[in-house]
Amino acid sequence: MNDVAAHPMPGLATLIEPEELPMVVTEVVRSGGRMQFAYAWYPDPGQLELRYIATGAAKEGHRVWRCLPTSGVPSVATISPLLGWYEREITDLFGITFSNHPEPQRLVLHEGARPIVPPFDPSYPTATPIRYEPADGGLPEIASEDVQRLPFGPIRADVVESVELIFLYLGEHILYFHPQLFFKHRGMEKRFEGRSLEAGTVLAERVSGVGSFCHALAFCQAVEQAAHCTVPVRARMLRSLLAELERLYNHLHYLGHLAHTTTLKVGEAEGKLLEERAKQINVKLTGSRFLRSLLVPGGLRRDLDLQDWLSADLESLRAETAVYVNMLENTNSHLDRLITTGVLPRDIAFDQGATGPIQRASGFDRDLRRDHPYAAYGDLPLVVPVKASGDAHARQQVRIAEIDNSIALIQRILLLLREGPIRTECIALPLSEGLGWVEGPRGSLFYAVHIARNGTLARVKIKSPSLSNWRVFPFTVHNSNMMDYAINEASFGLTVAGCDR
């Protein structure tokens, strides 16, 4: 393995006029690329800038455009619906509006939230919570009195994250579904401002707990790009190893939870027991069940002692998982509930920006680890499982295959690992910027980082996979039935914290 920079430097952001946006976005979509996210930031207190980030074909770099919203900015939501959500976020948090937006309602801030000025405006008084009076918003009008409206949440049964699910239904038939998200919006991106790089890593680890490692990794990689810093080989190998451990416990949890919704009691217990085993491997190896307190821009904070127990424990976990998934895949009562449930057609998956196992279960062969390698993935053999049917069963199968691949990758890394340094100095240059990306357990995750004049963080933008997948999820619920809802939701494996931030 040669010691090259883990991140090819991106082309500098291309400056365009706001009017050119629709053309640029159309071109990306037409060529099979994908708009990932958009955000705003203040390079200077008086100057706002918009950024648009796209992923091109495999092995090409990511593309970044910037524009100054001096005149009106046209919405590109009809060309790239996912960007429509980012535009609404920018409107809520920065006060910029987009012309001809098809869904101009609030998104990240709830209807009824009344900040004195937009929360990201430099004049917003810090540590002042926004005033809020709950109000309804965003539902279609109901013309027939037979249609029932069922709001469920934000506090739901069981130990789950807060989100309000609103169903408009007739009997068992769901006509329209609206997830009211962002009850959990903590303003995390704003919390990065003015913090040191260490503190930023600790924050990134706490954006989505079950994605602690990949969030911190994307953050560190973005900073490393800004600092032109090359992470030592051993650290990159260990980063890949830890990222796969994160995928492992997440996917095992997913299977147990899915079995819960198909009322397969022993299947649920076994899945959650295997998840627990994986988390206990995490704590034994790193001191943290969530793989926290290890990453730092420049490498790792400390080396790991990789003794033989890890390989042996993983092998027994693999063997038990193999028996378990074989049983799941042969249980008719379980499969009957998954097959044809929550079908996500390929074109909708593409248009709405589905990511991770969700898009791979709808026929897209994309994975950042292979297509835009980071950490040590460029030197590791990676199989990307793809299924075409787009239903809950395909989503289960993709995850099952990924579990197997993750364990194989870790074993491979254990064979390849050599002694060596695990950290290099990483000092971000004033006024520099970087982009970091990771294929997390739930899909593509990006961090865009801007460094201030004094070396602290000026702006950190997070593109979370769950936001993209929550965006597409309702398309599989409209026109489905109540009985399937819980199964379908579980089959998406969404987090709310990552989406709401």
Next chain:
Amino acid sequence: MPFWTFFGLQKGNATTSWPKSDEPTGQEGMLGMPRFRPELCGSECNACASICPTQAITVEKSKSGEDRLRVDYGRCVVCQLCVEACPSEAAFRSSDWAFGTRERGDLVLGEHADVAAGRQHERVAPDGFRRSLHIRHVDAGSCNGCESELQALNNPFYNLHRLGIFFTPSPRFADLLLVTGPVTYAMHEPLRSAYAAMPGPRWVMAVGTCAVSGGIASGGYACGNGLEGVLPVEVYLPGCPPNPAAIMEALLMFLGRVPPRIRGGRFAD
């Protein structure tokens, strides 16, 4: 068609009998709350306090002019930065998971003399609930780390039911409201109405550093400081997140089934 029942029986019992016995707790290898030996602090040293991302550590001048270290474990997110920054061995690693307390002041190390001394009354365990407790959980804006660990409580390894402690879907059947997260502006009302829907006697437990003090997310435009000033809290359990064994132990402490392990910020060894 596989025989799940047979499979389950064949696998046998996976549950630890901890804390009844000293079987594994599942946390072997964990890095816990940092510990401090203030007597080893160098003079004018501020290394831990300046790196702590949640301002859990402060170095204050006492009346006699000496530096005094104050650590609020209710703000600690267990990031280990202070331990790594400490030039002497005044701050050091431990495998102590976060311990639950009934008094917020018990989470603070270095408060004048002993906070416990100024206490009005010793809180007693709730009568009649020792052997059975029903919990309603509310996520008031967590990062989902706490939920992941709360969900783990019902996996076969911990099997919380064996202790007579259950999660219930409705606040109407709940004795204890278990809250995670820093309490975002939008979760404020739903949280208060869940509390209002509970019959008395009712108690509130803050789980995780966010719920105790706001943690890493506190301040800013969308969050408060956890349950501070929102609901009366009977049990404080910091940790980021507290692991399943820590949550179990804190619940048993609340029920008077195990003694508290932390007083005035000091661990009872």
